[in-house]
Amino acid sequence: MRCEIIAIGTELLLGIIVDSNSAWIGEQLALAGIDSHFQVKVGDNFARIEACIRQALERSDAVICCGGLGPTQDDITRDVIARVMGVQMRRDEAIAGKIRRIFEQRGRVMSANNLLQANIPIGAEPIAQMPGTAPGLVCPVGGKVIYAVPGVPSEMREMFLGTILPDLRRRAGQSSVIKSRVLRTWGMSESSLAEVLEKRFGELDTLGNPTIAFQASGIDGIKVRLVAKCDDEATALRILDAEEALIRGLLGDVIFGVDEQSMEVVVLDQLRRKAMTFAAAEAITGGILSARLSAADPGMEIFRGATVGGEAWKPGSPPGDVRAAAAAAQARAGLGTNIGLAAIAADPREGLASGTVFLSANIDGAEHGSKMTLPPDRPRMREFSVISLLDLLRRALAG
């Protein structure tokens, strides 16, 4: 089964918007074992969209058209698909009713143009998921199929996962279930992870199921993705559970979270369970830690705040580990929290390797310190300091 993606919109060609939809769909297709050999961007031009769809139908079994389903004159994807199908359009009253209700709920006046979105090619089926005013479409053409989804990422994703992916898998004769799980790690380099997992990689190469891949993701750590393909969901989940247990046995507490659990979410959960609060002194991290924590904890119930710069920033005569410990203690005292955190770059006069950072977590008065050598380029040094500092706290709380 081959599926081609066509991203439609002149603003994509002009670079006003970067097409990240195709990348997301491509990742989902790959996880499901569906090939995608070509992904095309084309502008809001009838003949050129038509040419792209016809070519895609020649060289692939399915086409996903993304964008051009809005209510304006530029939005011609529906009409081009009708031409390719060789059919007329029909007004779908159920969709028209949905669109009217969406406008009523938002208290906005609907213009007549908006009902153009309820015109669909005869023979096309609307996609059940419809979070906005643009209906998605499943359009059979001979034994092949064209899907149309809006360019709004959240709407596209809901329709893709809810209807398109199951339909593609059914067409591909895949009765198997594909499940993936991401184990998120921090504290080992990609090459060290590969070394520790080398033997298991060899075994899985022979077994073929599940598969494992790494993805370095900056401040979000290094991700280890497990994918299992089985006859039923229960078996797939059992395989993922067993593989996760095995990998956890090899990597231990290097794994900090699963799937969408970022380091800050994990640490906030630990502290919530312990009814503890924390504050930070941000020197090298320069506010990045606060920006992420205040987004994850908008009420600032657990992360109570931070100081950026100030005393902690200034290079001084005490060695870096002493300054970091003092800054962490001060952060804790200043905001009356259970815990204080601090990350301070080594003073160049200390004569240490560039990229040396001192981390400190003060938990109920007990100091936990760490010295790390991070990449010396400033953006990575800052980001890696944030995740390393939170990781120090995570390990101290767990152990």
Place this chain on the structure above:
Amino acid sequence: MRCEIIAIGTELLLGIIVDSNSAWIGEQLALAGIDSHFQVKVGDNFARIEACIRQALERSDAVICCGGLGPTQDDITRDVIARVMGVQMRRDEAIAGKIRRIFEQRGRVMSANNLLQANIPIGAEPIAQMPGTAPGLVCPVGGKVIYAVPGVPSEMREMFLGTILPDLRRRAGQSSVIKSRVLRTWGMSESSLAEVLEKRFGELDTLGNPTIAFQASGIDGIKVRLVAKCDDEATALRILDAEEALIRGLLGDVIFGVDEQSMEVVVLDQLRRKAMTFAAAEAITGGILSARLSAADPGMEIFRGATVGGEAWKPGSPPGDVRAAAAAAQARAGLGTNIGLAAIAADPREGLASGTVFLSANIDGAEHGSKMTLPPDRPRMREFSVISLLDLLRRALAG
């Protein structure tokens, strides 16, 4: 002149990397008045890359192949282009020498594979700019042309601007010079800007030169881009200067910067000239202001630091404007700076519209306050608070 872009790499189709190169090239081509009707992603597969290049040569005058120029077995762009040109490869000793020198300078051992990068199709010319080990190529095919550039964005951009764009313009018979300038604004909505500039838009529609377009850019403000196309650079710059003066006359101090001048860069410049320092109390901005300022002023010579959360965060009985003013004064006193800044969201109990934010700048003891209604969704409310707060300081310092 039509130019097609082919982004090459299986990792692009799999969504491991988002193809932002095509968007950047598309923007540059549009600025230069060169059409780009199709942009394609294809994997590291000989036959499929060849099919894409042949099709692009049919429907366009020029093709830019981006990626697949590395030293590994996956990197086959050079070989595919030779096939399309119908020529053999030759070893370019000048390039081989450059590659050897790059490895020597980095103190790294060169493997024999790396010299594969010095093999280029007979008839192709290497691109003069070569910041890495992958040479770019200009490959004539009949009256048309294939360009090859590495996928590394910085290398691609240097080659595109240094060689490809001038070559495309020469081929298009463009002797004209195209210059653009971005005026960065804050304080007026896109529709208000359009209203104020409506008459001038009409005049420019008739004149045809320069052209104007808007681009809303979140925390970076709303950009107004001027593009002039003239016979020579001096005339183009004169037209841009005149248009900028005219637009400044209409928009006044809504324009805060030009081209790459972000709001934080502008404010830091103002303060540097006045030998002043500042500190902030971050409530609604949650550390984002610090993260941006500490990136722009890594020595923290002007931006001395901030507190995030803490007292300023807590809703209290004084009205929001009073709390913001107190927080700004406290930020200034706490770090002994000339200036203190604060941004505080209205307490829900104040009964104000959701999205209401109080801003305060305390300059040498004098308070400058502002109340704004921002989009109530939290990410935009936070980002818009940052640029609005810096803008308040900018205007207070200027006036």
